[in-house]
Amino acid sequence: MEPSKTAMNALVLSDGVVTLRPWRPEDARAVFDACQDRLIALHTYVPVPYTIEHAQRFIAHCTEALTTGSTAAGFAITAAATGQVLGSMSRSRLEGHRASFGYWLAPEARGRGVATRALRLIADWTLATTDAIRLDLYTDLDNPASGRVAERAGFVREGIRRAWDIGRDGKPIDVIFYVLVRARA
Template sequence: MTTVRDLQPVLTGTKVRLRPWTADDADVVYAACQDAEIQRWTTVPSPYTRADATGYVTTFAPQAWEKGDAVFAIVDAATGDPVGSIGAHGIRDGVAHVGYWTAAAARGRGLTSDALRTLARWCLREAGVARVELVVDPENRGSALVAEAAGFTAEGTLRQWLVVKDRRIDVVMYSLLPDDPAVKTP
């Protein structure tokens, strides 16, 4: 049986391409992850060192694929530049859990919502996933809008569900299913 690990596909959205990370991307990841918003809302190490970036693209991401997860660089299709990261974890269990960040300079152009829509459709249409989910801090309005723009449904609040930067927080759970309009429509 062909597995996600064998596929490592390049996915094509409207505004972005999603491709596996390469060692050459370490500088981009290092620069992007200095950003206060990425530091605040995600679980990336803080402070974020060059070794963290190198480890991410050369070890963490390839090992994720080995495990059957999928971790992609978000590439701006207009320029070919990598501008963010998006990953789906737990694909092998049928419930993929997605996380993402996008470099500050590339925000506000719909790149992340296109990346999320593209990844989720691939999970649900081609990778055997039954449910794609993600969780958002209720204060992270931008991330909630990304989920909604990609067609996800807010299911409710999970109390004290996640630890981010030593803080245990409530999260809003979002999901997308194979029969949802964002997946059914071409």
């Protein structure tokens, strides 16, 4: 049975250290603050400059996805102990059997395995609640920290895709794909 829309909006995934929960309107300031970071601007597609209205629209968009039954899902990564917002973990709308993920952490939340825990949580949830077979994400060539996060969460480096994206300067960008394929029954 499909989870109800209300249940989706109350969804919480936790390993006791990191908790993924739906975004709330009052998180906008934390999103705005984090998205001033140079690395987030460099390695993700957040608007630059990033305004509080961008943060509010991002949260509204994630809330709408969770409450309208979309297979896209965006969660706040929070500290299980304190509730502090640490970052963002998203799943794009499923494309057939494929699910793709993206994430960022606030600068002060880095270097302690938070993104790895968050990626494991959303990957496990995706395997448990959808028929997705191929889970993937991609990183810029010069983003080894994100590649390590993927590998520590069980994704395997698949290879480089040439000119997969177009950068802010309009030039094509090569990326590295990481993939986790559902084990066969």
